[in-house]
Amino acid sequence: MSWNRKNRAERTAEQAWEYLTSAMTTAEANAGKAGRKSRKLARRAASEAGGRVSSVTDEAWARANAAASALAGSKPSRPWGLIVTIGLLGVAAGWAAASTARAAQERQAENEELELAETAVVVTPTYDER
Known part of the structure; x- marks a missing residue:
């Protein structure tokens, strides 16, 4: 029974791989056509239209590559750029909070010093000169 499941899983994976490679081949052919069309459109229309076609093509290609990698068993890469950006934002926020807290403590110390100076009795x- 487990052999039957394994064969079914292997057949399903093989079929998915065939569909994916077929889809990628078709997408690659269409990307070439879309690229030629976008160049023609760019000459006639605003550059925005070409950018949209290009971004859609790029997104489709990226998704197809991600699906191929997943079927091949490789893990997706970590978004290091996003991780570093968030880390730097965290450092900046911490620095701003520390600076604000330090300034507030200094103001509080100055106010307490002024209050003591105002209420000090001299x-x-x-001398009794008798």
């Missing part, structure tokens, strides 16, 4: 000794 006692001068008196």
